[in-house]
Amino acid sequence: MRGKPAREYTEAEVRDMALRYLARREYGIEELRRKLVHRGAESGLAEQVVGDLVDADLVSDQRFTEMYVRTRMRSLFGPLKIRAELRGRGISDHHIAAEMPEEQEAWFEAASQWASKRHTGELDYAGKAKLHRSLMNRGFTYEQASAAVDNLNSSD
Numbered sequence: 001m002r003g004k005p006a007r008e009y010t011e012a013e014v015r016d017m018a019l020r021y022l023a024r025r026e027y028g029i030e031e032l033r034r035k036l037v038h039r040g041a042e043s044g045l046a047e048q049v050v051g052d053l054v055d056a057d058l059v060s061d062q063r064f065t066e067m068y069v070r071t072r073m074r075s076l077f078g079p080l081k082i083r084a085e086l087r088g089r090g091i092s093d094h095h096i097a098a099e100m101p102e103e104q105e106a107w108f109e110a111a112s113q114w115a116s117k118r119h120t121g122e123l124d125y126a127g128k129a130k131l132h133r134s135l136m137n138r139g140f141t142y143e144q145a146s147a148a149v150d151n152l153n154s155s156d
Contacts, residue, residue, distance in 0.1 A: 030090025081139020111148035
């Protein structure tokens with residue numbers, strides 16, 4: 001096996017490691033716990049340290065979800081992709097539903113913005129299909145992708 005041999009981390013070392021991660025960006029509770037365990041901290045110790053950080057309000061799923069949704073929306077990703085990424089990071093559906101915009105108009109607008117940035121010149125059938133697939137790969141629904149492609153056609 002390559003690398004350094006495994007060693008036991010103390011609670012203070014694990015806490016310092018967690019604080020260094022949190023100094024860079026927000027983390028969800030489960031994501032931070034996984035990261036600490038991956039770095040070599042014992043699972044129970046990582047759980048305890050993360051629990052202490054949650055009690056001190058230094059780690060919050062709600063705050064992480066709010067930041068993550070805002071950032072990904074600014075990057076013009078769709079609701080399906082954002083939701084899937086958050087679930088993959090261990091965020092509960094309750095937190096996701098609370099932070100995702102309810103109004104569909106925001107998602108239709110984001111899809112249209114992305115399509116207009118990506119669009120160059122005339123769109124034939126193959127170009128429309130490619131753009132539609134790209135929008136769906138970015139996490140937009142079929143309806144949102146179709147509306148964005150149709151808006152491009154009507155603006156030409």
